[in-house]
Amino acid sequence: MSNELQKFSDPGLPEHIHRKADTDPAAAKKAERQVAILFALSAIGTIVLIGSYIFVKPNKFVFLPIMGDTNVQQALLGVGLAMSTFFIGMAAVHWGKTLMDDREVVAERHEFRSPESDRADFVATVKEQGAMAGLGRRTLIKRSMGVALGLVGLSPLVLLRDIGPLPKKQLETTSWKAGTRLVTDPGDRPIKPADLEVGAVAQVLPELIPGTERTLENVGKDAVLLIRLRPEDFNLNAERLSWTHDGIIAFSKICSHMGCAVALYEQQTKHLLCPCHQSTFDVTRAAKVIFGPAARPLPQLALTLDADGYLVAKQPFTEPVGPSFWERSS
Amino acid sequence: MKKLSRYRRHKFAAPALIIAALISLGTTFSIASALPNAQHMAVTSQSTLIEEGKQIFARGCSSCHGLNAEGGSIAPSLIGVGAASVDFQVGTGRMPMADMSQQAMRKKPAYTEAETAALAAYVASLAPGPASVTNEQLTFERDGNVAQGGELFRTNCAMCHNFAAQGGALSLGKYAPTLMGVEPKQIYEAMITGPQSMPVFSDKTITPSEKLSIIKWIKAAQNEPSLGGASLGRVGPVTEGLLIWTLGLGLLVGVAVWLTMKAR
Numbered sequence: 001m002s003n004e005l006q007k008f009s010d011p012g013l014p015e016h017i018h019r020k021a022d023t024d025p026a027a028a029k030k031a032e033r034q035v036a037i038l039f040a041l042s043a044i045g046t047i048v049l050i051g052s053y054i055f056v057k058p059n060k061f062v063f064l065p066i067m068g069d070t071n072v073q074q075a076l077l078g079v080g081l082a083m084s085t086f087f088i089g090m091a092a093v094h095w096g097k098t099l100m101d102d103r104e105v106v107a108e109r110h111e112f113r114s115p116e117s118d119r120a121d122f123v124a125t126v127k128e129q130g131a132m133a134g135l136g137r138r139t140l141i142k143r144s145m146g147v148a149l150g151l152v153g154l155s156p157l158v159l160l161r162d163i164g165p166l167p168k169k170q171l172e173t174t175s176w177k178a179g180t181r182l183v184t185d186p187g188d189r190p191i192k193p194a195d196l197e198v199g200a201v202a203q204v205l206p207e208l209i210p211g212t213e214r215t216l217e218n219v220g221k222d223a224v225l226l227i228r229l230r231p232e233d234f235n236l237n238a239e240r241l242s243w244t245h246d247g248i249i250a251f252s253k254i255c256s257h258m259g260c261a262v263a264l265y266e267q268q269t270k271h272l273l274c275p276c277h278q279s280t281f282d283v284t285r286a287a288k289v290i291f292g293p294a295a296r297p298l299p300q301l302a303l304t305l306d307a308d309g310y311l312v313a314k315q316p317f318t319e320p321v322g323p324s325f326w327e328r329s330s
Numbered sequence: 331m332k333k334l335s336r337y338r339r340h341k342f343a344a345p346a347l348i349i350a351a352l353i354s355l356g357t358t359f360s361i362a363s364a365l366p367n368a369q370h371m372a373v374t375s376q377s378t379l380i381e382e383g384k385q386i387f388a389r390g391c392s393s394c395h396g397l398n399a400e401g402g403s404i405a406p407s408l409i410g411v412g413a414a415s416v417d418f419q420v421g422t423g424r425m426p427m428a429d430m431s432q433q434a435m436r437k438k439p440a441y442t443e444a445e446t447a448a449l450a451a452y453v454a455s456l457a458p459g460p461a462s463v464t465n466e467q468l469t470f471e472r473d474g475n476v477a478q479g480g481e482l483f484r485t486n487c488a489m490c491h492n493f494a495a496q497g498g499a500l501s502l503g504k505y506a507p508t509l510m511g512v513e514p515k516q517i518y519e520a521m522i523t524g525p526q527s528m529p530v531f532s533d534k535t536i537t538p539s540e541k542l543s544i545i546k547w548i549k550a551a552q553n554e555p556s557l558g559g560a561s562l563g564r565v566g567p568v569t570e571g572l573l574i575w576t577l578g579l580g581l582l583v584g585v586a587v588w589l590t591m592k593a594r
Contacts (some may be wrong), residue, residue, distance in 0.1 A: 197532070267530070
């Protein structure tokens with residue numbers, strides 16, 4: 001009994017087994033025909049594609065089992081394109097598998113390292129050329145060149161900085177200011193409390209300052225959902241209750257989890273759902289998270305009335321709206 | 331009788347008796363309950379309409395909603411919900427509910443249009459509420475704007491009813507139903523009354539003309555032909571993903587197997 005492992009010799013490549021087509025000319029002929037048929041199918045596919053584009057009317061529908069009413073042109077374009085590309089591949093593979101030479105060949109990979117003589121030559125050349133250029137003697141040139149090349153290396157920093165402006169406080173602020181009117185989205189009509197019945201919701205945005213435009217970036221932060229409940233339904237602390245008006249409460253629509261628009265309002269349960277990850281917020285308890293991955297309640301917008309009786313923001317949002325970010329303070 | 335009593339201990343005697351009893355009970359009950367429906371409703375004035383409605387209510391609704399529509403432990407009060415709400419709930423067959431599940435489903439209406447109108451008149455007489463919508467009001471074909479309707483739909487409706495109005499899930503088994511094939515009148519009434527989980531969309535925040543635009547958009551979405559044939563429910567990546575992960579990936583697996591197969 002010896003613990004020494006038995007040395008075994010390289011078994012080499014398995015014995016080459018000839019395919020039928022290698023030995024039998026009839027089989028080879030058959031394989032050739034098969035490849036030709038596959039290429040022909042591809043050609044037919046292309047003809048179907050082009051022909052359906054030119055000759056089939058784009059508004060013609062036909063009933064197909066399982067698929068239902070299907071646009072003829074679209075179906076033929078799809079089938080044609082699929083055939084034309086798929087059968088080229090299939091023909092090529094079938095050709096390679098049946099007819100092309102399939103004898104295994106070993107090709108050794110060449111050495112990665114250059115030969116010693118080449119390496120020595122390279123070092124000698126660098127030294128020789130360096131001496132001819134006088135790099136060792138002309139120190140002024142050497143230093144100034146170092147400065148110039150180093151500075152060029154710094155220049156990408158400026159270019160990278162110029163990719164976009166710094167976010168500054170953008171993530172922490174919205175367009176809501178004290179006294180900003182709530183207007184319907186879309187429609188831009190200011191809202192009076194009497195416009196909302198109990199159980200009503202309204203999608204609102206801050207009123208546009210004349211001469212400015214509403215950008216998508218702003219809508220993405222400013223969107224607010226206005227909900228009217230019975231005032232006795234609220235279960236809020238005194239401060240948050242003072243942010244409501246006569247049963248009307250407003251929350252940022254931007255989910256504190258990933259920033260989806262939270263607007264699925266279940267009137268009976270008074271829950272707000274986020275469609276993306278099912279975070280559920282209880283409207284009566286200041287949008288407290290009762291289910292799902294959201295970490296914080298939705299920011300509540302303090303409401304009051306202006307002189308004309310329209311709903312306005314009492315103050316800006318007291319916390320950043322939307323999902324967490326690196327520098328978020330609260 | 332003597333002949334019959336010979337079989338009284340037969341093993342099929344008890345089941346046969348139960349089936350006979352059930353059939354006789356069922357026929358009696360169905361005849362009895364069908365009788366009022368068969369009566370011709372000749373409604374001559376509003377007060378008789380309300381009276382009719384009160385009778386239908388007492389028969390069909392009061393067991394849950396209370397004799398005076400004051401509501402109960404399992405059903406809400408109907409005082410002040412208005413004719414529109416009755417017209418929607420009864421006209422879509424949601425009320426009367428078939429069972430106490432999470433949500434009343436749309437089904438074949440249990441009452442005729444005339445009976446629904448009588449019920450609506452009765453409930454509307456209890457306290458003011460939104461009135462039923464008449465077809466004359468629904469001039470969406472003429473006054474609606476599909477583009478505006480689409481914008482309103484995406485902001486106000488799409489989060490629950492899906493971007494193609496196919497409906498979607500809410501919490502705890504509740505759902506927003508599909509809007510395909512819903513009567514324009516019922517869509518309008520749903521917006522002004524906020525049935526079940528749905529909130530109310532006031533006429534001031536979404537004006538009547540905007541509501542008509544929404545209806546026109548829904549009808550346009552419904553009539554949108556599906557160029558590729560099977561629409562896969564138009565619910566987005568869920569069914570599309572399922573199809574491509576099963577059928578598509580299956581096809582790729584088949585191709586991969588064929589690719590690596592050695593030719594003989």
